[in-house]
Amino acid sequence: MYNLFKLNNGLRVVVESIEYVNSVSVGLWVENGSRNENASNNGISHFIEHMLFKGTPDRTAKQIAEAIEDVGGQINAFTGKEVTCFYIKALDTHLELSLDILSDMLFNSNFSEDEIEKEKGVVVEEINMSEDSPEDVLMELHTKAIWDRDSISLPILGTMDTVKSFSKKVIVDYVDSYYIPENSVISISGKFDMKNIEELLEKYFGKWHTKNKNITKYSSPQLLNNHYFRKKDIEQLHVSLGIPGVEIGNDDTYALILLSNILGGGASSLLFQKIREELGVCYSIYSYISAFKNTGIVSVYAGLNPSNAESAIDAIKQEVSKFAKSGIDNERLYKAKEQLKGSYILGLESTSSRMFSNGKSVMFLNKINTPKDVLRKIDEINMSRVNSVMEKTFKNGIINSAYVGKEKQMVEKLFKGNIISLDK
Known part of the structure; x- marks a missing residue:
């Protein structure tokens, strides 16, 4: 059974109830990726993905991971050219815990300056690792050949120079602009009570409002002959x-x-x-x-x-x-x-x-x-x-x-x- 609805703040929600399973998967999708970036902030979407796992006032980075893994669940995320997704899969009895964790990460992340500096080193190593993979290098090179200067050709990881330049203010301002309900979707699939799902989502995501909104719009780039x-x-x-x-x-x-x-x-x-x-x-x-x-x-x-x-x-x-x-x-x-x-x-x-x-x-x-x-x-x-x-x-x-x-x-x-x- 499917349902598609919006919360009062404009956040789209899609739910699929599957009675014969004993798990539930929850995904927070944001229409934001490397295609939203420019030459000076390239890689910031992927960097923010990392930073949302680094702790809130109520949970350390370790406690975020433990909260899900201690109940046999899985928590992860990915960033693409047009989307970032944070997701949890757990037993159906832990749906509310999953929503609590995702909302805490989204709304309360510390963005500690010390953690930002440490994570720069992690992402730089990720870039180095990508450079060691000919297939990854090829994919980025072909993307450049196809679209050249359009933002869709920017690498998801960014560059060493852009990653090293990120500051707390730049990160927080970017989150305030792009991580908004109008750009986002909550997707839930598995075993849960359809009767109270909307109330549960209002509890954790209904107060999501931002002032500096940047509604995602993309260009129509020409395919080039490079x-x-x-x-x-x-x-x-x-x-x-x-x-x-x-x-x-x-x-x-x-x-x-x-x-x-x-x-x-x-x-x-x-x-x-x-x-x-x-x-x-x-x-x-x-x-x-x-x-x-x-x-x-x-x-x-x-x-x-x-x-x-x-x-x-x-x-x-x-x-x-x-x-x-x-x-x-x-x-x-x-x-x-x-x-x-x-x-x-x-x-x-x-x-x-x-x-x-x-x-x-x-x-x-x-x-x-x-x-x-x-x-x-x-x-x-x-x-x-x-x-x-x-x-x-x-x-x-x-x-x-x-x-x-x-x-x-x-x-x-x-x-x-x-x-x-x-x-x-």
Whole structure:
């Protein structure tokens, strides 16, 4: 049973009651991430995520963790380009405790200057760790190639310089501006009493009001034709190739996921079978979609030996072109729809995954996308829709790319030397 309502302060709430489970998952979603930032405060959203776990007047950082872990629960958070989410999963008897902890973290965090300075060191190490991961470096580089100077290209972690610059005043002012009920969603999924849930939420979040409101609005960035290279002293060449996608909430999303799965979604996909199995020129290859507000991209990732770069990338380009021209037949469409439905339903077999699905849906689309709705949309994908989506996406071919490895020369000739090297 679902319900979607607003508290008097404008905070959106989505709840899903599941009687046959004995757990409950609660998520506090804020429409704020690195895309809300600029060059001088880049990384502040992720830094604030860390700081909300560092203690309040009533609880130390250790006591926040213990309050949930001592009753067998889990507490965590993540920051993305457009959202920050704090979440707890616990036994259904601890719903009120979960709401108490999340509200205490949100409204009463100390933002101690000593803790801020200590956490700068932690986040700098996180940035260093990301720098040691070629896949992470590649993802950030490709994001830059796709959107360049638009804020969506800013790294979620920020930079060492921006992180070291954060002060208590800058952090508190930012929280006051963006962490507001109008930008936020509470998502609850699991076993609880639907009769008093609204009263319970009013108790913990009903007094949430701010004066300096900054309602989140995002640009509509153009997809660019950049090809970037970053030198790393590693054995493999890591490759990310970009194809136009669709924005979040677009009716074409499910058809695009279906097509991406056929192209590079697993061991039976076209790219895996051709590039790895038949040609043997790479170990890892797959495609996936990234959908944001007002923009989206399909990415093809490959990890390969630099000596195979020319033949592998040329083969990928040919396979994408052939896929766009030939399309798929009805039998392939049916199988792909069944695959998509299966993976979707299997992915909803926990209260936390359902909480994430509902929270994201209300956050970005302002409505509940129930499993029944999603399955219906998948079933409604027909050949006409597939061909229309193919025309808008894969038929444009690879329009941008990024490479991380030792030698730029290996990939230069594929784009007529138009590969730009970006230093750190």
